[in-house]
Amino acid sequence: MKKLDFExxxxxxxxxxxxxxxxxxxxxxxxxxxxLSDDELVELFEQMVWSRVLGDRTxxxxxxxxxxxxxxxxxxxxxxxGSNFAMSKDDFxxxxxxxxxxLVKHGLPMWKGFLWSKGHxxxxxxxxxxxxxxxxxxxGAQYAQTAGVALGIKKKGEKNVAYTYTGDGGTSQGxxxxxxxxxxxxxxxxxxxxxxxxxxxxxxxKAQTAxxxxxxxxxxxxxxxxxxxxxxxxxxxSVAKQARDxxxxxxxxxxxxxxxxxxxxxxxxxxxxxxxxxxxxEDVWLKKDPLIRMRKFLESKGLxxxxxxxxxxxxxxxxxxxxxxxxxxxxTQTVTELMQNEYxxxxxxxxxxxxxxxxxxAK
Amino acid sequence: MAKMxxxxxxxxxxxxxxxxxxxxxxFGEDVGKNGGVFxxxxxxxxxxxxxxxxxxxxxxxxxxxxxxxxALKGFRPVPELQFMGFIYEAFDELAGQMARYRFRxxxxxxxxxxxxxxxxxxxxxxxxHSDSFEGLLTQVPGLRVVAPSGPYDAKGLLISAIRSxxxxxxxxxxxxxxSIKEEVPDEAYTIPxxxxxxxxxxxxxxxxxxxxxxxxxxxxAEELAKDGINAEVVDLRTLAPLDEDTILASVKxxxxxxxxxxxxxxxxxxxxxxxxxxxKGVLYLDAPIARVAAPDTPYPFSxxxxxxxxxxxxxxxxxxxxxxx
Numbered sequence: 180m181k182k183l184d185f186e187x188x189x190x191x192x193x194x195x196x197x198x199x200x201x202x203x204x205x206x207x208x209x210x211x212x213x214x215l216s217d218d219e220l221v222e223l224f225e226q227m228v229w230s231r232v233l234g235d236r237t238x239x240x241x242x243x244x245x246x247x248x249x250x251x252x253x254x255x256x257x258x259x260x261g262s263n264f265a266m267s268k269d270d271f272x273x274x275x276x277x278x279x280x281x282l283v284k285h286g287l288p289m290w291k292g293f294l295w296s297k298g299h300x301x302x303x304x305x306x307x308x309x310x311x312x313x314x315x316x317x318x319g320a321q322y323a324q325t326a327g328v329a330l331g332i333k334k335k336g337e338k339n340v341a342y343t344y345t346g347d348g349g350t351s352q353g354x355x356x357x358x359x360x361x362x363x364x365x366x367x368x369x370x371x372x373x374x375x376x377x378x379x380x381x382x383x384x385k386a387q388t389a390x391x392x393x394x395x396x397x398x399x400x401x402x403x404x405x406x407x408x409x410x411x412x413x414x415x416x417s418v419a420k421q422a423r424d425x426x427x428x429x430x431x432x433x434x435x436x437x438x439x440x441x442x443x444x445x446x447x448x449x450x451x452x453x454x455x456x457x458x459x460x461e462d463v464w465l466k467k468d469p470l471i472r473m474r475k476f477l478e479s480k481g482l483x484x485x486x487x488x489x490x491x492x493x494x495x496x497x498x499x500x501x502x503x504x505x506x507x508x509x510x511t512q513t514v515t516e517l518m519q520n521e522y523x524x525x526x527x528x529x530x531x532x533x534x535x536x537x538x539x540x541a542k
Numbered sequence: 543m544a545k546m547x548x549x550x551x552x553x554x555x556x557x558x559x560x561x562x563x564x565x566x567x568x569f570g571e572d573v574g575k576n577g578g579v580f581x582x583x584x585x586x587x588x589x590x591x592x593x594x595x596x597x598x599x600x601x602x603x604x605x606x607x608x609x610x611x612x613a614l615k616g617f618r619p620v621p622e623l624q625f626m627g628f629i630y631e632a633f634d635e636l637a638g639q640m641a642r643y644r645f646r647x648x649x650x651x652x653x654x655x656x657x658x659x660x661x662x663x664x665x666x667x668x669x670x671h672s673d674s675f676e677g678l679l680t681q682v683p684g685l686r687v688v689a690p691s692g693p694y695d696a697k698g699l700l701i702s703a704i705r706s707x708x709x710x711x712x713x714x715x716x717x718x719x720x721s722i723k724e725e726v727p728d729e730a731y732t733i734p735x736x737x738x739x740x741x742x743x744x745x746x747x748x749x750x751x752x753x754x755x756x757x758x759x760x761x762x763a764e765e766l767a768k769d770g771i772n773a774e775v776v777d778l779r780t781l782a783p784l785d786e787d788t789i790l791a792s793v794k795x796x797x798x799x800x801x802x803x804x805x806x807x808x809x810x811x812x813x814x815x816x817x818x819x820x821x822k823g824v825l826y827l828d829a830p831i832a833r834v835a836a837p838d839t840p841y842p843f844s845x846x847x848x849x850x851x852x853x854x855x856x857x858x859x860x861x862x863x864x865x866x867x
Contacts, residue, residue, distance in 0.1 A: 271614070304648035312614065313646060317638055323604050324639070327611015327619075334567075334593065335615065354634075357604035364599050520649035521684055523707035526736045528783035 181210035188403030204475025251443030257469035261415030322358030329367035348379025409437030570622030606635035626661035627670035662715035674805035680782035691756035698733030744774030
């Protein structure tokens with residue numbers, strides 16, 4: 180694997196998408212081929228298949244009214260799973276609202292991810308050892324907080340990173356710049372991912388900024404920036420892994436732009452993509468499907484076949500079914516419980532309200 | 543025990559807490575080597591090191607986001623916003639994030655953050671330095687808003703705020719920084735959050751106030767005493783959530799209320815106190831609830847502060863109106 184020169188990338192960001200596999204699953208850049216065992220390659224692909232199933236099932240469950248809010252992930256499996264695969268469980272994840280799959284693979288039980296969709300507090304009760312926060316709705320806020328988590332990691336002398344995700348639209352936010360710049364000024368171990376899926380709801384990427392790439396925004400903060408083919412799991416993994424190694428060596432943050440596409444709507448809240456993008460464009464990107472090229476690559480190495488695919492899909496479906504059972508057996512939320520979670524020490528005025536609700540709920 | 547100004551008392555509180563808990567981190571714009579634009583953090587970086595007391599880039603949202611992130615890694619951040627007028631830059635990280643984080647995570651994390659910010663008029667600052675924005679913050683569930691009215695309270699309340707496992711927004715009135723001195727114990731002590739204080743006992747009327755207006759109200763009470771009017775002065779200290787018991791006990795005793803705030807009438811905390819009394823203490827009243835507040839304009843040009851800011855005379859006049867109702 181060829182080492183990326185991150186020092187050089189501070190001055191000259193990589194603005195052509197780095198690739199390992201082409202659309203046919205052929206290796207086009209063996210220099211960047213990650214050092215993964217056959218088992219690890221299979222595991223990475225299993226996670227991508229799992230994520231596709233999770234997304235499809237979540238869409239259906241939302242349509243049935245059994246889940247609530249969902250931001251589709253189909254098409255972003257390489258970007259999401261490839262990057263997350265390069266991280267450690269001790270790294271701290273601050274995802275956006277589309278980044279539930281990474282969260283689940285980082286250790287959040289799937290049923291809790293579903294409860295977040297449904298709007299139930301139990302989905303956001305995170306065990307102490309889970310290094311993550313719930314999906315962030317305020318676009319950019321996760322970036323500013325990532326700088327803080329990263330500085331905390333640095334002050335504790337830990338050899339980990341704080342990693343975060345936003346979309347192409349999110350790069351226009353002030354908190355995007357502030358977060359990256361703070362992490363840079365403190366030389367804090369933060370890894371910033373921009374998942375550029377070409378649209379922020381209906382607004383095309385080109386309407387966000389005249390900058391030819393989003394990766395080059397790293398230059399404004401004096402950190403390395405690079406663009407990677409976000410439909411190529413091996414390229415995303417490779418770049419993320421190298422960036423993580425460089426960051427944990429004490430060199431400061433890195434910004435990675437993954438060039439990808441979401442096949443579904445923005446969210447399940449009534450977005451109709453055909454209002455703002457063409458069938459022709461969607462067809463072009465369907466041919467770039469990250470699952471197709473990774474599947475072909477693994478098949479060519481004799482590591483994948485139809486039976487394995489079927490087993491993987493079945494296992495994922497079973498996991499979704501089990502998770503939904505857990506979701507549907509959750510108790511109804513109460514106002515007193517919500518109020519009890521608000522403060523460590525409840526102020527007397529709030530306690531009075533709480534007592535009144537407790538009396539009401541006891542009736 | 544030494545007589546000291548409020549700014550010295552605030553520095554002393556941070557000094558105590560930096561020594562008391564190595565998770566306490568102080569940061570903001572110019573708080574390090576410079577010791578803060580008001581010298582609030584004077585000498586702290588020299589004593590505790592750049593790891594504990596440090597400057598940040600000039601970006602308020604970044605500062606509060608940094609505090610939220612550091613709290614997630616188990617630290618006890620004490621960020622400073624250089625002037626409260628700059629909270630608009632940081633409002634999401636304050637109100638949208640910090641205040642609700644514990645709630646949104648179902649109580650599974652804590653956010654022991656104390657945000658310090660100077661505010662308040664009478665010192666001829668430029669635009670958006672003196673505005674009383676505490677009312678915006680008191681409407682945010684999950685946040686405690688604290689405002690000391692003098693040196694002794696300032697130290698005890700700040701130590702309590704920093705030791706609190708919940709987020710606190712700590713409002714420091716600039717005119718109080720050096721205008722009065724009080725006896726302040728050398729050692730660490732705490733003043734409970736969520737508790738108002740009766741700063742002057744009285745029987746005829748309750749003046750309910752906070753911040754610098756406590757000093758104006760106490761001066762007004764002395765003048766009123768000459769006319770035989772015995773005013774009780776209640777200092778809210780914690781502006782949200784309110785100490786209902788102390789407020790209602792005073793109103794019950796006196797039967798008359800004048801709410802005094804420096805903020806515009808449509809802002810501040812007075813409306814919320816009036817609503818509380820209307821809800822739970824209306825039968826104690828012998829006269830309508832009266833209010834002293836600034837005019838409903840943006841904060842004035844500095845040369846107009848004198849005619850705009852509420853003062854002792856406004857309080858005296860309003861109390862007399864209420865007593866003679």
